[in-house]
Amino acid sequence: DTAVSQTPKYLVTQMGNDKSIKCEQNLGHDTMYWYKQDSKKFLKIMFSYNNKELIINETVPNRFSPKSPDKAHLNLHINSLELGDSAVYFCASSQGPGISNTEAFFGQGTRLTVV
Amino acid sequence: AQSVTQPDIHITVSEGASLELRCNYSYGATPYLFWYVQSPGQGLQLLLKYFSGDTLVQGIKGFEAEFKRSQSSFNLRKPSVHWSDAAEYFCAVGTNAGKSTFGDGTTLTVKP
Numbered sequence: 681d682t683a684v685s686q687t688p689k690y691l692v693t694q695m696g697n698d699k700s701i702k703c704e705q706n707l708g709h710d711t712m713y714w715y716k717q718d719s720k721k722f723l724k725i726m727f728s729y730n731n732k733e734l735i736i737n738e739t740v741p742n743r744f745s746p747k748s749p750d751k752a753h754l755n756l757h758i759n760s761l762e763l764g765d766s767a768v769y770f771c772a773s774s775q776g777p778g779i780s781n782t783e784a785f786f787g788q789g790t791r792l793t794v795v
Numbered sequence: 796a797q798s799v800t801q802p803d804i805h806i807t808v809s810e811g812a813s814l815e816l817r818c819n820y821s822y823g824a825t826p827y828l829f830w831y832v833q834s835p836g837q838g839l840q841l842l843l844k845y846f847s848g849d850t851l852v853q854g855i856k857g858f859e860a861e862f863k864r865s866q867s868s869f870n871l872r873k874p875s876v877h878w879s880d881a882a883e884y885f886c887a888v889g890t891n892a893g894k895s896t897f898g899d900g901t902t903l904t905v906k907p
Contacts, residue, residue, distance in 0.1 A: 684838075721883055723839075723897040736894055770838055783829065784895055786838035 683707050686771045686787040693761055694795055700757045701790045703771030711735075712754035713784065714746060715770040723770070729754055730776065761794045768792070797822040797888045801898035808876050809906045816871040816901050818886030827889035828869040830860055833900075834882045842884075845869060856880070881905045 684705045693699050705712060713736075714726040728736035729748045743759045758765060768791050772784040800819045808814050820826055827846050831839040843854025850862040860871045869886060886898040 721833075721900045721902075723885060723900070725894060725896075728894065772839075783841055783844055783889070784839075786831075786840070788838045 684771055684773055684785050684787040686769075686790050688790060689788060690791050690793075692793045692795065695761055695763060697761050698757070698759045699761060699792070700755055701769055701771075701792075702753070702755045703787060704753050705771075705773040705785070706752065707773055707775075707785060709773040709785070710751055710776040711774045712748065712751070713772040713774075714754065714756050715772060715786075717768040717770060717789070719767070727754075727756075758792075761792075763794050766792055766794045797826070797890055797896050799886050799888050799896055799898035801884075801886055801901050803901050804899070805902045805904070807904040807906060810878050811875050814871075814873045814876045814880070814903070816884050816886075816903070818869045818871065818898060819867050820869060820886070820888045821867065822888050822890070824890075826869075828860075828862060829887040829889065829895065830854065830858070830869070830871045831885045831887060831897075832856075832882050833885065839885060842871070876903075876905055878905045878907065 727746045732748045768789045771787040798821045830842040
């Protein structure tokens with residue numbers, strides 16, 4: 681069984697479009713994350729939710745809006761896509777934001793290409 | 796704020812040779828340290844972690860890492876590298892707030 685699953689795996693879209701990436705975890709974790717990995721493989725956190733509540737919001741354009749309908753799901757909606765948004769987006773989860781709970785389990789990634 | 800430095804962008808070793816990947820961190824409190832591996836086209840997988848206790852930790856796939864507080868380091872080692880170890884390796888530091896900061900990664904190439 682896949683622990684953290686993201687859909688779609690690949691997404692190719694035109695500039696200006698709006699798109700969503702979905703993420704689900706079946707680990708019973710309380711905390712979920714979105715990371716962005718650019719073409720140089722640099723990995724940066726974007727958002728973190730704990731029990732559906734936003735706890736980390738890095739400097740990300742407000743075109744990016746995360747939504748957590750329940751603690752097992754964290755979706756990422758992107759408005760007015762730009763060329764610079766092209767990257768691999770990883771969803772991850774961990775047991776919680778506490779001291780020893782920051783080990784993260786990652787999904788397979790969504791490769792977004794904006795043309 | 797915490798930070799992680801992986802000084803080596805790319806390392807090439809021969810199959811069967813030993814490996815050491817360097818990681819230095821900066822964090823004001825006791826760090827929670829991780830090494831992840833990313834195979835091509837895949838997500839990240841945890842190799843090992845250090846929270847407290849024995850400073851030499853064992854992980855999966857024959858990897859180990861040693862926490863050295865005096866040097867602010869958490870270097871990853873493997874005595875004999877296999878071709879399947881070729882991947883991207885990320886060191887990360889975790890905080891109480893649940894945020895993990897990743898290094899920029901080290902690409903490992905294994906020569907036959």
